[in-house]
């Protein structure tokens with residue numbers, strides 16, 4: 464089986480993990496937490512970082528930290544993971560959805576301004592699959608309408624927008640360290656900001672809003688702490704970030720070469736005016752004249768023992784939200800089409816050139 468993701472640990476991961484076990488520092492109190500936070504904030508170019516238990520937890524913390532209130536509106540893409548929308552909804556905030564481009568998979572920035580109302584308080588930028596969103600026009604809108612910006616860089620470790628690291632934009636940003644990410648801690652996330660006050664609040668929400676007087680609480684948070692063991696792996700991983708990005712780009716470019724002759728496939732864009740793809744995943748869409756849907760092709764690939772994943776199911780179509788009466792009139796056809804036509808193929812860091820050849824041979828056989 465060529466699995467859709469295969470993480471690689473060939474740095475100091477074991478050494479640092481052993482240090483946790485040998486010293487007994489296994490909880491969130493251990494020294495690797497601060498080290499991982501410092502490493503990430505200096506890598507990304509942010510002043511402060513709060514390590515936490517997942518990317519979804521990081522979004523919860525970021526939304527809460529910004530002080531958004533019930534019935535406020537936040538503009539965000541429909542084509543993303545549920546973590547973005549559910550965090551807002553659980554906190555009583557209304558997501559206002561916009562569509563995404565068929566080729567970059569990223570939110571259509573030109574669609575944002577018409578959705579701004581007096582209730583709009585923030586824009587959530589979410590970078591999808593490997594290319595950065597065009598951030599500058601969003602920052603301009605935020606300035607014009609006095610809006611906050613949350614940047615979801617969960618998939619963007621090592622990506623840059625016009626030479627500046629993704630995860631460094633807006634009021635607050637987040638990363639995920641799930642095993643399919645360029646840097647993993649098994650499970651994990653991080654909230655970053657340049658604002659000391661926001662940072663203090665984020666730290667509070669991560670840790671049940673403990674105050675200096677133990678067990679006296681002025682506010683409600685979560686136990687979203689990261690363990691020292693997770694952070695130890697993270698420190699070892701970030702030491703290798705440049706090599707990791709290089710390997711992911713090697714995977715992306717190799718597939719581009721291997722699959723370029725299949726005319727009914729749209730392959731990922733290599734670069735835009737402001738960034739070069741880091742191929743978080745190798746995302747393919749089927750052209751309209753392909754006789755298969757993405758789902759059918761994925762079933763066929765599984766018979767060749769090739770792992771795949773579908774694209775995100777858009778937020779405006781999610782049964783859970785529709786049952787709440789949300790997004791029922793939203794018409795966002797590109798995202799519907801992306802779900803129908805899109806899937807991604809194995810692109811984990813442990814993938815070999817032979818694996819890629821096997822994947823490409825199977826795709827050629829099915830589509831020839």
Ligand SMILES: Cc1ncc(COP(=O)(O)O)c(C=O)c1O
Pocket residue numbers: 517518519520543544546547589590615617618639640641651652
């Ligand atoms: C864009 C985006 N945001 C948030 C998350 C949530 O991260 P996690 O799985 O660590 O909760 C993901 C996960 O893949 C993601 O792709």
